[in-house]
Amino acid sequence: MRRVFAVLLLPAALCAAAGCRYVTLDRATPQADAITDMHWLMFWVLGAVFALVLAALAIAVSRRSRAPIAGGKDPRFFAVAAATGVTCAILLLLLVASVVTGRAVSTPPEANALDIAITGHQWWWEVRYPAAVADDEVLTANEIHVPVGRSVRLHLASTDVIHSFWAPNLNGKKDLIPGRSTGMTFRVLRAGTYEGRCAEFCGYQHAHMGFRVVAEPPSEFEAWLESQRLPAAEPGDAARVHGHEVFLAGPCVNCHAIRGAGAFGRKGPDLTHLASRSTIAAATLPNTTGHLAGWIADSQRIKPGNRMPPNVLPSGDLLDLVAYLRSLR
């Protein structure tokens, strides 16, 4: 009996140890509400069915067998017929609930929905906020800011393999399929930071392909969007000026863009406002000076197989480069 309890408690203990970063039942959107309600409906209904079946089995096992009745109807006929009827009714109920939930999750958003284009790459997320004027477009990576209370419509695509967008607090999973456009809608009801992962195995570093959704009040969101539209900050001092030169002279510029600083690479994440993001390497490391320097010097030790080559730089160059990148707020 104690062992049974231990098995039942194991998931809860693991969850507590992991700090509960991904809790599907901690809902933050009407879409997640619908999924959670469906979850609890199925949990209680199927739990009750399980208990009833076990009880019936216990009775059947413990009761002494009786002699068959000669002639007339077998009284067990009614029990079997009733059980079949109830089973069909329950399955029908769950079917209807499932269809209703599916509709609630995929409801078209309101007219003023915010469009965000998400592109999956091995192994990071490109995030683009389209605008009528190309210069007003915002390009960032791995951190998605959304306004609270407004519908958000995600346009999902992939350039290499199939990925899957999954932020458990916000909605279900949705695949990003090369050559196809998929979509997802949600409306975040309370401010906060929600973690998400890639939920479809996509190669070596699938496990290190995370992202964050930052939900903030509309005014703060607009201010953030406005700040992201600006070109990169000018390097303020001699060290940062040198860091900028190192960036342009080395391999960084082949793949990364810094708007307003002469870097136009589009294969890696846009670094125009790198310092405004809370993590690097797709939510793998916190965005600090030390982690950034380690990542630039040898990202293959941190995330083996990722597309960024190791960079052997003189320590002075590396420090200036990191100082420059850390100034890109």
Place this chain on the structure above:
Amino acid sequence: MRRRLPRAAAMPLLFAGALVLVLSVFSIVGCQKMQRRLHESTPATALPAWSPGSQLHAGVQPTPLPVKNPYEGSSYAMSEGQRLFEWYNCAGCHFRGGGGIGPALMDRVWIYGDDPASLYSTIVGGRPNGMPAWRGKIPDYQVWQLVTYVEAMRAGRGIAAPPGPRQEHLQAGEGKISR
């Protein structure tokens, strides 16, 4: 006492033995071809000293330089080279090997040499009339991966043919270049 197997029983045994042998040979050879090194070193390859303009003349086949491609015959390096060929916009001038703004890479005309060391120094040092020098911009191991890919093109294997059972780069959204 030794008993000889009847011929009918010996044949399947022989067949199974041969199959195991062939499979094991394939697996050893296949592993080497597919092997990938996730952690590459970056120091530059030391090429023998010569000045790019001195002994290389257009139209004359130069003597091959004595440097070996470290990724000779590696499918993984070839696939990575194919990805980098697009990432670093080699395709912008050479297209997919057919040539356009830059020379074709699929034909047999190689004015600056077609051996691995010449290809390496063409990429790193550039060539007159358009080929930029990528020294300091492309890490050394990636240059060799590009060389592996370009060599595969030159051999006339065809670009569309996957370099191995595992096509690594799978850039579905990219590489939509004519030719």
